[in-house]
Amino acid sequence: MIGIELVLGAIIVAGFVALEVKKLRTSVISLAVAGLFFVIACFLFGSVEVGIGGIVAFGVLIPLLLWALKRTMGEDVTIRVRPAPNDIFVLLSAAVFMIAFLLVVFPLVGELSLSPPPPVEGPAGLSILRELVVLLAALAGVWAVIRKVGRRGE
Amino acid sequence: MTAVYVICAILFIVGIYGVVVKKNLIKIIIGISLMVQSVAVLLLSLGYAEGVGEGLFQTIGLITMIGGLGVMSLMIITAIRLYEKYGTFDVSEIRRLRG
Numbered sequence: 001m002i003g004i005e006l007v008l009g010a011i012i013v014a015g016f017v018a019l020e021v022k023k024l025r026t027s028v029i030s031l032a033v034a035g036l037f038f039v040i041a042c043f044l045f046g047s048v049e050v051g052i053g054g055i056v057a058f059g060v061l062i063p064l065l066l067w068a069l070k071r072t073m074g075e076d077v078t079i080r081v082r083p084a085p086n087d088i089f090v091l092l093s094a095a096v097f098m099i100a101f102l103l104v105v106f107p108l109v110g111e112l113s114l115s116p117p118p119p120v121e122g123p124a125g126l127s128i129l130r131e132l133v134v135l136l137a138a139l140a141g142v143w144a145v146i147r148k149v150g151r152r153g154e
Numbered sequence: 155m156t157a158v159y160v161i162c163a164i165l166f167i168v169g170i171y172g173v174v175v176k177k178n179l180i181k182i183i184i185g186i187s188l189m190v191q192s193v194a195v196l197l198l199s200l201g202y203a204e205g206v207g208e209g210l211f212q213t214i215g216l217i218t219m220i221g222g223l224g225v226m227s228l229m230i231i232t233a234i235r236l237y238e239k240y241g242t243f244d245v246s247e248i249r250r251l252r253g
Contacts, residue, residue, distance in 0.1 A: 005157050005158060011191060012165050012168055015191075018188075019176060027184060045201075047198050047212045061227070065183075072237045072243070090170075090174045094167060094170045142228065142231045145235060
């Protein structure tokens with residue numbers, strides 16, 4: 001399992017680079033690299049369906065982000081802004097919470113009696129319906145936000 | 155598998171760092187994306203470690219990914235609309251200019 005840990009470490013590095021670089025296009029490319037490592041991690045875990053879902057998700061998300069940058073600005077002008085003390089406090093609180101979560105909740109997970117769900121009856125192909133509904137709802141929401149007709153003048 | 159759990163927690167904290175500290179809307183969206191990835195990897199690793207109910211964890215991980223995609227696409231479009239209205243991605247500037 002050393003390989004999976006290296007891949008997950010690469011996700012962290014790519015994500016941190018995505019957050020720290022000044023050029024937003026480089027940030028999006030770093031996020032794409034993180035997504036690539038995420039998909040590799042899914043395949044290493046033996047979860048082919050989630051890996052394919054990740055390919056679809058990042059295949060939609062990355063072009064959408066690049067399109068958004070094309071319509072707006074390419075640089076992060078706030079990169080030099082120093083974090084406020086309350087931001088650091090929130091970050092430290094989140095870190096403490098995560099450590100407490102790992103120490104307290106995770107030992108209890110093994111004691112849960114988890115049983116696999118029953119197999120889905122019916123014709124094959126219907127199992128992707130829920131993902132399709134979510135994607136169509138997201139597309140409808142995107143269309144509703146960017147449409148010009150019917151919106152009040154600003 | 156404990157190391158994988160710790161790495162997932164670190165990835166989640168990196169995502170929180172992006173959401174809390176960064177002022178750029180695109181960076182905030184990237185931070186949320188990292189958090190979604192960490193939760194999905196955590197679910198997959200739980201299923202891998204437990205063995206029992208692996209399909210259940212994979213299903214929840216898949217739903218997490220697809221739901222996260224829907225939320226992030228809406229956030230990107232909202233960021234574009236905010237940029238068209240305020241001319242900036244800086245959340246503190248947007249907060250100052252509201253109303």
